[in-house]
Amino acid sequence: MMKNGRIAIPSMGSGGLDGQRSGHFGHCDVFTFVDVEDGKIKQVLTIQNQEHVQGGCMVPVNLLAGHKVNALVVGGIGMRPLMGFRQVGIDVYHDAERIDIRPVVEDLIAGKLAMITDDQVCGGGGAQRV
């Protein structure tokens, strides 16, 4: 269960709590940030993603670390960015089923979402993307 912290969700379009998730974090339009305080949603923000270039896996890692993100929810991710997120202390959770942001965020706060495992990464185990 998450009591306090910032959750990042790769999102399509303008994002937001009622928006939809993007299937690949590196190519998302925006990141929706959900700030959690005492286990409740305190505020929701969005920030623009940066340009995606081949091999630029550390660009979103640096972006999210710079915005003090604690947890990220992905539908798919490569091993390199996953290792990068681990290195900067951002927990990476996995949900490859649901497109809507709100239920995924609620499950993460409630402690019902699992962290991604090494065999779920793209290229390593054929993980599905949202």
Next chain:
Amino acid sequence: MIRILIVSSENVFADALTSIFKKKKEVTLTRAESGNQGLSMVKDQNYHLVITDEILSDMTGLEFAGKMLSVNPMINCAAASSLSHDEFHEASEGLGILMALPLKPGENHVNRLMEHLQKILQYTIS
């Protein structure tokens, strides 16, 4: 200065790159002659880019790139490859390889790689 490590057990690939990079004043070049030597070097020193040959004396270039992720995932990597574009994409998925280089890279390949690297470094170097 941009610090680059070339990992190559054969001279053909390393020499081709060295002769091109020599002309670039903003680059400092180091070489490792095996995958394990390269892994030990990326553990101890910080490089902006590692360029690996396709086959090393102790592992393949892509195996090296995969092992490097456990040591330092922040380092950018390019790899020599004789595979087609699609085959390389499939073989390297998830490793975050910047670019595949031919086994005998020319100046145009290196220039393209450096432009690509600069683009990434502008977002990731603070």
